[in-house]
Amino acid sequence: MTNVTIKDIARIANVSYATVSRALNDHKDVNEQTKQKILKICNEVGYSPNAIARGLVKQNTYTIGLLVPDITNPYYPEVARGVEDEASKEDYNVFLCNTNWDMMKEVDYFNLLLAKRVEGIIIAPVSDDTMKFVEKFTDRLPIVFLGTRIEGEKYNYVVIDNVKGAEMITEYLISLGHRKIAFIGGTKDSGTFSDRVLGYKNALKKNNIEIDENMIKICGYRKVDGSNALKAMAKEANLPTAIFAVNDLLALGIIDAAENIGLSIPEDISLVGFDDIPYASLPKIRLTTVSQPKDHIGREAIRILLEKIENKNTRVGLQRIVQPELIIRSTCKSIV
Amino acid sequence: MTNVTIKDIARIANVSYATVSRALNDHKDVNEQTKQKILKICNEVGYSPNAIARGLVKQNTYTIGLLVPDITNPYYPEVARGVEDEASKEDYNVFLCNTNWDMMKEVDYFNLLLAKRVEGIIIAPVSDDTMKFVEKFTDRLPIVFLGTRIEGEKYNYVVIDNVKGAEMITEYLISLGHRKIAFIGGTKDSGTFSDRVLGYKNALKKNNIEIDENMIKICGYRKVDGSNALKAMAKEANLPTAIFAVNDLLALGIIDAAENIGLSIPEDISLVGFDDIPYASLPKIRLTTVSQPKDHIGREAIRILLEKIENKNTRVGLQRIVQPELIIRSTCKSIV
DNA sequence: CTGAAAGCGCTAACAC
DNA sequence: GTGTTAGCGCTTTCAG
Numbered sequence: 001m002t003n004v005t006i007k008d009i010a011r012i013a014n015v016s017y018a019t020v021s022r023a024l025n026d027h028k029d030v031n032e033q034t035k036q037k038i039l040k041i042c043n044e045v046g047y048s049p050n051a052i053a054r055g056l057v058k059q060n061t062y063t064i065g066l067l068v069p070d071i072t073n074p075y076y077p078e079v080a081r082g083v084e085d086e087a088s089k090e091d092y093n094v095f096l097c098n099t100n101w102d103m104m105k106e107v108d109y110f111n112l113l114l115a116k117r118v119e120g121i122i123i124a125p126v127s128d129d130t131m132k133f134v135e136k137f138t139d140r141l142p143i144v145f146l147g148t149r150i151e152g153e154k155y156n157y158v159v160i161d162n163v164k165g166a167e168m169i170t171e172y173l174i175s176l177g178h179r180k181i182a183f184i185g186g187t188k189d190s191g192t193f194s195d196r197v198l199g200y201k202n203a204l205k206k207n208n209i210e211i212d213e214n215m216i217k218i219c220g221y222r223k224v225d226g227s228n229a230l231k232a233m234a235k236e237a238n239l240p241t242a243i244f245a246v247n248d249l250l251a252l253g254i255i256d257a258a259e260n261i262g263l264s265i266p267e268d269i270s271l272v273g274f275d276d277i278p279y280a281s282l283p284k285i286r287l288t289t290v291s292q293p294k295d296h297i298g299r300e301a302i303r304i305l306l307e308k309i310e311n312k313n314t315r316v317g318l319q320r321i322v323q324p325e326l327i328i329r330s331t332c333k334s335i336v
Numbered sequence: 337m338t339n340v341t342i343k344d345i346a347r348i349a350n351v352s353y354a355t356v357s358r359a360l361n362d363h364k365d366v367n368e369q370t371k372q373k374i375l376k377i378c379n380e381v382g383y384s385p386n387a388i389a390r391g392l393v394k395q396n397t398y399t400i401g402l403l404v405p406d407i408t409n410p411y412y413p414e415v416a417r418g419v420e421d422e423a424s425k426e427d428y429n430v431f432l433c434n435t436n437w438d439m440m441k442e443v444d445y446f447n448l449l450l451a452k453r454v455e456g457i458i459i460a461p462v463s464d465d466t467m468k469f470v471e472k473f474t475d476r477l478p479i480v481f482l483g484t485r486i487e488g489e490k491y492n493y494v495v496i497d498n499v500k501g502a503e504m505i506t507e508y509l510i511s512l513g514h515r516k517i518a519f520i521g522g523t524k525d526s527g528t529f530s531d532r533v534l535g536y537k538n539a540l541k542k543n544n545i546e547i548d549e550n551m552i553k554i555c556g557y558r559k560v561d562g563s564n565a566l567k568a569m570a571k572e573a574n575l576p577t578a579i580f581a582v583n584d585l586l587a588l589g590i591i592d593a594a595e596n597i598g599l600s601i602p603e604d605i606s607l608v609g610f611d612d613i614p615y616a617s618l619p620k621i622r623l624t625t626v627s628q629p630k631d632h633i634g635r636e637a638i639r640i641l642l643e644k645i646e647n648k649n650t651r652v653g654l655q656r657i658v659q660p661e662l663i664i665r666s667t668c669k670s671i672v
Numbered sequence: 673c674t675g676a677a678a679g680c681g682c683t684a685a686c687a688c
Numbered sequence: 689g690t691g692t693t694a695g696c697g698c699t700t701t702c703a704g
Binding site for chain 2: 078097100283
Binding site for chain 3: 054
């Protein structure tokens, strides 16, 4: 309600409002006494400088946007926490946008963020298509892509080496004697999927195992997608000896469904995931997976973004490829 | 880079910039042809109206703030998702602020949000103290408190009936024959804690069980806090037959620690939580708990907030107390 | 139907 | 040191 402005407090203090502005912004040229007087008044009336108006003249907003597909996937809160934490250190606020795997929503959000003049955007794109849309704005404001590589040296991104991670964990499965290994999850046009499935195929090829496209189930990234996929495979009596879930959340769904249909893990079926979300390490779960340094990824992304925002140098991008780590726990069994 | 303004496109279109403004805002009084011409130009040059500048004159920002103590507690992403989802339907953006259980950070964020002229704030306060700080601003902008009641009819809040939920689950433990029941977690000056511990005590009293203050361990809300508390109790050889964890996340920590020190749940010790986060229902966990309709709570909070923002009526608050539900799963055992 | 001009709350020269 | 003034990008009277 109280909409007290700089002019109000200028009137009360009996000075021009430029002086108030100076006092508030710690300018050198302002008498200490008047400054104190002004500050006191501001305090008394509960004056809060309008950052929006200031931003209009200074051409800044101190805000950035973070677009993620699904904040209820525990992977993203970890990343978001890192982003938000580092951003707040530099007094930046972050708009959280949950795209819900919806391309339209992602594009709408992106445009809204542009209109709100965010100074930069960190985005884990829903699909390659939206990435194509977004990349066109690369000359307009700093953008950091999360979790997906993008060709071209002017782009910024931070990703885990998905191909390598997928290779590692598939090799592990193979070393355990598995040859009928399913890959479950992902969406056809997402970089995360294509890289992980590539790693999976690489490992199979390297070990002279024929690739069976029927063993690749493209079904999304959510928990329920994992459950549904396993149920469908069971119904078709088309079960592998091991499953590589595109991410841990989906693997959790598979564990759920396995329980339901009376399959036990790892006795009947071995299972691995990707991400190492906090719940993968619970003693009761102990999911074998590929670990991503989530907090680190978030912090790295925001650091790159802030660097770009400050230096205005968008000509050459900053890329970070972080290394995956194989975490062997208890959801796999040797069948040799 | 491109910082094309309404004036630029006015010049190109050979009209005054007032006309451009009209065309962009679907004003009645504007010639269809000139309007089309203007729209076309906007498209070509990729003009994006500056929502900030518009907001300055229209006195709106279409943004709200959401303050949560810990976005990595799966409870909050569920709530945040609801908030964000409903907000985006009305074209509001939300600033996500992770206070990390830090009172200073919470206050800083709050002031920052005020300066950025958010139109309303949803806050799950870190403590009663910060709540006291925040409530003073209730006449200035709509605020909805989350997860904690607050005396006074002018305040808005949405909470679960913590007392009742705690009573229900404690009674359940008692019905199983437990009399030495520990309450673990929380912070002394938080409403969530005091209500839950109140329900716990109510149930004990009602059943003529003496309250042992040594059985109440105030240690925070995080997973690691649960682990530490259990380890400490084991070291003191001061173990109860059942534990009521202040929330599920902390309960997960207790499960962790139990495994480590060779205690099995529920054989050696029964365990219940609160919240029913997604992982509580995993087949391998099956935590007995009190369920909160998290998504609903988030949506309800934002609906109240938007209602208050639109109607400017801050005189009388809107309160929602949602009902807890006891979810009996497998972490408790009868000892009679 | 369209243009001119004032003003949203603030900062930043430029005078004095 | 302090006041005056222009202007950030936009909307909105008020004339015409």
